[in-house]
Amino acid sequence: QNIRDVYNFNAGPSALPLAVLEKAQQELVDFRGTGMSIMELSHRSPAYEEVHNQAIARLKSLYSIPENYEVLFLQGGASLQFSMIPMNFLQPEKKAGYVMTGVWSEKAFAEAKLFGEPYHVASTKESNYHIIPRMDELQYYERDAYLHLTSNNTIYGTQWKDFPDTGDVPLIADMSSDIMSKPIDVSKFAMIYAGAQKNLGPSGVTVVIIRKDILEKANPNIPTMLKYSTHAKSNSLYHTPPTFGIYMLGEVLSWIEESGGLEAIAKQNEEKAKLIYDAIDNSNGFYLGHADIESRSLMNITFRLADEELEKKFLMEAKSAGFVGLNGHRSVGGCRASTYNAVPLEACKALSEFMKQFQKKNG
Numbered sequence: 439q440n441i442r443d444v445y446n447f448n449a450g451p452s453a454l455p456l457a458v459l460e461k462a463q464q465e466l467v468d469f470r471g472t473g474m475s476i477m478e479l480s481h482r483s484p485a486y487e488e489v490h491n492q493a494i495a496r497l498k499s500l501y502s503i504p505e506n507y508e509v510l511f512l513q514g515g516a517s518l519q520f521s522m523i524p525m526n527f528l529q530p531e532k533k534a535g536y537v538m539t540g541v542w543s544e545k546a547f548a549e550a551k552l553f554g555e556p557y558h559v560a561s562t563k564e565s566n567y568h569i570i571p572r573m574d575e576l577q578y579y580e581r582d583a584y585l586h587l588t589s590n591n592t593i594y595g596t597q598w599k600d601f602p603d604t605g606d607v608p609l610i611a612d613m614s615s616d617i618m619s620k621p622i623d624v625s626k627f628a629m630i631y632a633g634a635q636k637n638l639g640p641s642g643v644t645v646v647i648i649r650k651d652i653l654e655k656a657n658p659n660i661p662t663m664l665k666y667s668t669h670a671k672s673n674s675l676y677h678t679p680p681t682f683g684i685y686m687l688g689e690v691l692s693w694i695e696e697s698g699g700l701e702a703i704a705k706q707n708e709e710k711a712k713l714i715y716d717a718i719d720n721s722n723g724f725y726l727g728h729a730d731i732e733s734r735s736l737m738n739i740t741f742r743l744a745d746e747e748l749e750k751k752f753l754m755e756a757k758s759a760g761f762v763g764l765n766g767h768r769s770v771g772g773c774r775a776s777t778y779n780a781v782p783l784e785a786c787k788a789l790s791e792f793m794k795q796f797q798k799k800n801g
């Protein structure tokens with residue numbers, strides 16, 4: 439167990455790499471010889487600008503982001519993106535397809551209704567969102583403003599394994615809960631967005647990766663702060679950015695690089711999730727996974743105990759044993775282990791062992 443004496447399986451905000459926290463602690467009072475904290479520096483100072491530009495450069499390098507994309511740091515969480523996307527790219531009487539894979543897709547869809555005519559491209563709501571639709575179920579129109587999907591469904595524990603080739607229809611993805619968990623082909627997307635607080639750093643920063651050509655097509659008659667182009671033109675320094683959050687995000691990205699990059703992180707994420715899925719699959723129905731096996735998330739592992747009373751006991755005993763954040767989302771209940779990048783393999787081994795021991799004693 440790490441020095442903080444807990445295994446953090448929180449869904450978000452969630453675990454950060456210990457090495458990053460320790461470095462931030464060391465640099466907190468006197469940031470790299472400036473005699474000030476990073477939080478006390480002007481966002482126009484060379485010391486801060488270096489941090490800012492380095493964070494952008496690391497994102498570009500880790501994801502191999504092509505030249506025709508901008509990386510933006512915004513505020514308002516992924517939730518504000520639900521509104522900014524249709525505000526910028528949808529118009530009355532224009533359609534946009536939404537693939538419905540959970541509550542976050544529903545929230546994004548509801549905002550789009552305020553601006554145009556979004557419609558459901560596919561939905562797995564009837565089965566309580568336990569599965570990602572198949573590619574051949576995605577029927578949308580070639581003249582749509584965009585197609586929106588949620589790459590990882592934090593609440594239900596499902597994740598897209600592959601993404602559709604949408605041709606001329608701009609593909610937009612909410613990657614809040616699996617950004618930087620594996621390599622992806624950014625060129626498939628017109629836009630990717632994510633709140634930072636799961637895989638990237640503290641809450642308060644939203645990362646947007648956006649293709650330059652769609653910036654030009656955006657509605658010009660909207661408030662300045664809500665235009666992507668405002669932030670693109672000013673390197674996300676139009677106004678005071680969340681400087682401490684961006685510094686932390688840059689340090690988390692540096693930690694990913696030092697951990698061997700996204701290939702290595704992806705391999706570790708697979709190994710970590712397998713430990714817990716194996717405990718579920720080998721339990722003869724004592725633990726029941728929520729997600730369809732093909733759609734299982736490597737970030738959020740959702741399960742129940744067949745016996746509801748035992749489930750309460752499981753969560754209580756797990757808490758006493760130092761496992762934090764295992765309660766399922768309030769909208770679905772059950773249990774959820776979030777195994778984001780910064781959750782160490784040891785924590786997953788310990789949870790898998792705990793699950794087996796609990797079954798042995800109570801099964």
Ligand code: PLP
Binds near residue numbers: 517592593633
């Ligand atoms: N989208 C997904 C997939 C999420 O998991 C969350 C938060 O958990 C959100 C959006 C909302 O993000 P925020 O709280 O940054 O607005």
